[in-house]
Amino acid sequence: MKEKEFNNFWNWIENNIEYLTPKKITAEYIDLLDAEIEKIGDFSWEIGFDNRVNKNFLTISPEGDAELLKLSRTIINEAPAIEGWIFYSSKPPKQWKLIFNLLINDEKVQFNATEWKYILYKYPDNVYDVVIQVPKSYMPYDEYFHEIGDIAVTGELGEAFVIEYINEIDVVYEFDKEDIGKEKDFIHLKTEILM
Template identity: 25%
Template sequence: MGFLDKILGKKESPIQSYSDFWNWFLKNEKEFFKIVQNGKNIHKDFFNRLGPKLDEIHDGIYFLTGMFNDQTAELILTPDGAIKNIYVIEELVNTAPKMEGWKFTALKPASAITDVGINYENFEFNKDNLKFYPNIHTGYPDEIDLTIVYNHFTEDKKQLVTNGVYIFLDNFLGELHSVTLIDNMKVVGLNETSEELIPIEKLKDYLIWREKEFVEKYEGTRHNTDNDNYSSYEATTKDGGVVIAILNTDLLKWDKKASHPWVFIVTIPFDGNNNNGMPDNEAYQLLNEIEDEIGLDLKDLEGYLNIGRETADSKREIFFACKDFRKPSKTADQLIKKYSGSLEISYEIYKDKYWQSFRHFEQN
């Protein structure tokens, strides 16, 4: 076997846990350190080996590296803006063993404004050419809606400029604050606004103040759904299919929606081709079991409210409003893994402080 290993190359064991990953990294860390320190062939000799190992843990883990100081290499793991992958990166970094010469960081850290200058697609972003102002909505007082004003904005390069601003904010605010504190944002030029402009260096303090105010306003807010009222909704699609929804109407009327600002939607497809897009008895039972399974993990008094579900077009969507985005993401990933051989379960999680995703149910 040893002879064959030399000829074919010894196959490395698959990564099945965080500890498996760090054990693999430990075996290679001295070689990786030299590669980062030298700054040559980093992509080929380090990233091309690191990437597949991280993929075995979870899709969508990206990375940056460089020398933190003369004696320490830093590896920054980032979800590149994907909220659902933050928990994996935080857990992975939290389990990292102590390694002399290495610093492991979950998510891009915040930087002093004087240290942030971004060059992206021939545009430069810095404290001198960026300003902002908040948009206040009386009907949505907790919404953080920002307009970023960029001196060199051009409409034909709008998407590139917006991407550059997001990269700037990731580095200035830190990735976690950048992707979780801002609800809505648009980028415009100087000639598109008459508002009083605020220097971009004051954005960090503004967001911290708004978040502190928000937390204090809703601190301790809980909702027990045991005695809530539910309503069923039925409609037909354009092609004649059936849509059936069951919603918690007390929650839809709740005046503290913003206390649970994260909307979490689990989508479960099933074979409904012979039943007008609806599940048969066996599928119906399985769907209910999965929903109960999610509910056991995500309890209302812990900050996870089951708003209801909708069944149509051979799929069921289960709706939650949550105080936090980490646990729902982890619960969904575990569910996807458990049923990977039989169901193609998917999910999304995003910020929607006023549950506008369910406004059509309220109107009905």
């Protein structure tokens, strides 16, 4: 059953690919793609241009769910080769300046992770905890700390890595006394873990 659904999905993508390019996609095609993706699972998705490979991309994101990651990988393994396109089974690391916005109470609030520090705890099974220190000016947004930490760490390491290897992300104003001196600038997180 699933295999037929995946085939139908990729046939639809192939037949409509010219309407899905990041610069051309319309509200109508966003809705149509939403409907097609809904048929194969409870995924979110993203379309854009990947400068690293010079191709348009479609990401089918499991939204942090390990079981859905297995399914999204299966779906992407069935993808046809389409010239000028690359397909991802989870959000890849971002090509960004570590600055992002969140809509909080109908207001765009900007967060700049280049101002942050972090401490990394690595466990014997190659799983990590990340503790992030943010400025005290973030106090009005502390109920969003889980989301803020997740966006930044996922942006740097990619969604699949976070699902499989990040145990916990904590956002704090101050590190524990015994940990002071172990912190690094957040801009080094990707290098420390992935390089």
